[in-house]
Amino acid sequence: MNTKERELLEFDSKHLWHPYTSIETPNPTYLVQSANGVRIRLQDGRELIDGMASWWSVIHGYNHPELNAAIRNQTSKCAHVMFGGLTHSPAIELAKKLLRVAPGDLNRLFYADSGSVAVEVAMKMAIQYYHAKNRTGKNRFLTVRSGYHGDTFHGMSVCDPVTGMHNIYKGVLPEYYFAEKIRSPFHGDWDPDDINSLQALLGKNHQQICAVILEPIVQGAGGMRFYHPEYLRITRKLCDDYDVLLILDEIATGFGRSGELFGCNHAAVTPDIMCLGKALTGGYMTLSAVLATENVGRVISDGDPGVFMHGPTFMGNPLACAVAAGSIDLLLSSDWKRNIQRIESKLISGLAPCKDLTGVVDVRILGAIGVVELKNPVELASIQRLFVDKGVWVRPFGCLVYIMPPYIITDEDLDILTRAICQVVEKVL
């Protein structure tokens, strides 16, 4: 490492706060020089095959010529303009594309800044929906254990109360209803008793509940669990029966990751409100979108106060919308479904050896997501170093070693990635 690099890293460790870190014992951070395709190049010349797609987002790989061009072209026209009272073709063209592929009759779209803010917006929509109907007591939420919906206050309030941050923020976070963990796995049999907890909570409290919020099929950062589509189908019906909205958080699952374009497509279920983020811009910029039915939009607008009360400064940023439109075009013009099936089969065969290791509780794969669940939590800094030494970028958390690579990853790189996981997991166990 040369002096310049050392100086940069020293400044970083003295002054920058990375996600979920302490300033007393900062985890090692790796200085990135550039990233291209599925490879992240470190300043010291090492190259890492990316297993994380930068937290689900970089689906087409880094430094993609078409996405670069989309941003460049838009920069020379208009990098940003306020969305209040003004509009522009990147926002309109992106909305056309999203509404065309969105499930069911989602027909109204609100742009927001990040996944967490999209969840805030969706939850505000649900509260305003019943407020507009003069049912102001209907302002609570119901969700299920092991979920994750972001780090802002309302997002946190519907994250799993144990793995989430409910303890620290007790008395400040709203306390909502949590159904028990879903036990029926995606690939297994449906246990009809699985819905009992959610059904009972809805039956008892529907007068107070405005919406059920769920991650469809894949629960991400709350446990990397894949659940049975029947849970979603029955939840949809119960929401209709009890006059409760269904919010589906597709921030991680959206754009093909689980093998369907949206997680809810596995169950042929349509939400009333849907959140998109992460892969929306191909991981180039932060942008999210909240889609709602015409009914939700009309009720909110027809009742008091007659407007939807949200309007971020960078709403509908033209650069982000332009690159998002480019990303969707890239995805839909490819044989993405077949490609995800290819990645899925490689993950199944590549991670299979982990099943035999003592200390591995489960190995599960869905679409382009591979998870190795361990009995005990890993020590992040040391396991991270082992992965980097093997030339791959994998960032486990807790008991979970998981990957969701860019969709452009080749079979050869998948072999390297999965072999590294098997070897590192064996070593740490």
Ligand SMILES: Cc1ncc(COP(=O)(O)O)c(C=O)c1O
């Ligand atoms: C399902 C889900 N919802 C919401 C979020 C929050 O998104 P962001 O980190 O962009 O705020 C995440 C992020 O991991 C997520 O996986």
